[in-house]
Amino acid sequence: MDSSVTSTDRTTVAAPTSASVFIPSPVTPYQGDIARYWDHEARPVNLRLGDVDGLYHHHYGIGDVDHAALGRPEDSAYEKKLIAELHRLESAQVELLLDHLGDIERDDTLVDAGCGRGGSMVMAHQRFGCKVEGVTLSAKQADFGNRRARELGIQDHVQARVRNMLDMPFESGQTAASWNNESSMYVDLHDLFAEHSRVLRAGGHYVTITGCWNPRYGQPSKWVSQINAHFECNIHSRREYLRAMADNRLVPQAVIDLTPDTLPYWELRATSSLVTGIEEAFINSYKDGSFQYVLIAADRI
Numbered sequence: 001m002d003s004s005v006t007s008t009d010r011t012t013v014a015a016p017t018s019a020s021v022f023i024p025s026p027v028t029p030y031q032g033d034i035a036r037y038w039d040h041e042a043r044p045v046n047l048r049l050g051d052v053d054g055l056y057h058h059h060y061g062i063g064d065v066d067h068a069a070l071g072r073p074e075d076s077a078y079e080k081k082l083i084a085e086l087h088r089l090e091s092a093q094v095e096l097l098l099d100h101l102g103d104i105e106r107d108d109t110l111v112d113a114g115c116g117r118g119g120s121m122v123m124a125h126q127r128f129g130c131k132v133e134g135v136t137l138s139a140k141q142a143d144f145g146n147r148r149a150r151e152l153g154i155q156d157h158v159q160a161r162v163r164n165m166l167d168m169p170f171e172s173g174q175t176a177a178s179w180n181n182e183s184s185m186y187v188d189l190h191d192l193f194a195e196h197s198r199v200l201r202a203g204g205h206y207v208t209i210t211g212c213w214n215p216r217y218g219q220p221s222k223w224v225s226q227i228n229a230h231f232e233c234n235i236h237s238r239r240e241y242l243r244a245m246a247d248n249r250l251v252p253q254a255v256i257d258l259t260p261d262t263l264p265y266w267e268l269r270a271t272s273s274l275v276t277g278i279e280e281a282f283i284n285s286y287k288d289g290s291f292q293y294v295l296i297a298a299d300r301i
């Protein structure tokens with residue numbers, strides 16, 4: 001890599017922060033873009049939902065909307081209830097992911113690759129009582145997650161680091177389970193699954209929840225291209241996921257199409273004041289079959 005690129009990336013990607021140590025691994029200009037994207041991200045649709053109970057997510061929701069809990073749109077408390085309902089659905093998504101991690105003991109370690117502000121890590125620790133290590137490219141996110149862990153008094157168990165998930169700072173074969181929650185569309189899948197396979201112990205579990213383009217549609221639709229441009233990401237196909245897993249000792253034991261389960265979240269979000277403009281692309285691509293929301297759980301053999 002050109003050294004000028006490396007030094008530029010180090011100063012912008014790894015703005016010195018108190019809690020998060022950035023030990024540079026090969027960082028590409030693209031990863032610098034993604035770090036900057038998440039360092040500057042402060043969308044109400046993420047922060048106001050996290051404010052509901054202190055679990056900050058950067059992903060979407062699943063499950064039916066509880067219309068009784070929402071009440072009527074003309075009620076003054078409706079917007080607050082809508083935010084709480086969207087947040088309930090995004091935490092339900094994490095619960096489903098955690099359901100697929102297998103039997104986790106208190107002395108196990110879990111890895112959240114692309115951990116964002118750490119909501120999934122906190123939920124995993126609260127469920128299993130174990131250690132949870134996260135990596136993100138964003139120093140702001142890692143600091144945020146570590147601050148939340150300190151506030152909750154779980155900083156000895158939950159820690160986020162500014163690291164590249166293709167080169168994680170964990171020993172080989174020591175991780176009981178690992179996951180990507182809507183973070184695998186930023187990397188090459190072969191590189192990603194090789195790294196998960198390295199850190200996971202034999203018999204461990206890997207889970208991803210992700211949007212993927214549907215090979216049955218043919219190629220990425222215009223909606224999928226719009227989503228890629230919006231998030232500066234590169235959505236993979238379902239076929240690529242399965243192929244890259246098979247090549248890296250990750251054998252799928254569950255592939256769940258969550259598309260019908262996530263549509264209620266998007267349709268509710270599209271009616272709210274928190275819209276970001278990308279809602280139509282998600283709803284249309286889920287409906288025309290070009291895009292799918294899936295959970296894939298695999299055994300590390």
Ligand SMILES: C[S@@+](CC[C@H](N)C(=O)[O-])C[C@H]1O[C@@H](n2cnc3c(N)ncnc32)[C@H](O)[C@@H]1O
Pocket residue numbers: 031034035038056057058059113114115116117118119120135136137138141163164165166180181182183186187
């Ligand atoms: C859509 S957010 C998801 C955050 C979190 N998993 C959640 O569910 O709330 C995508 C995350 O992937 C992270 N990410 C993208 N590429 C990465 C890489 N190469 N290494 C580490 N993290 C990465 C970003 O920093 C960001 O935290």
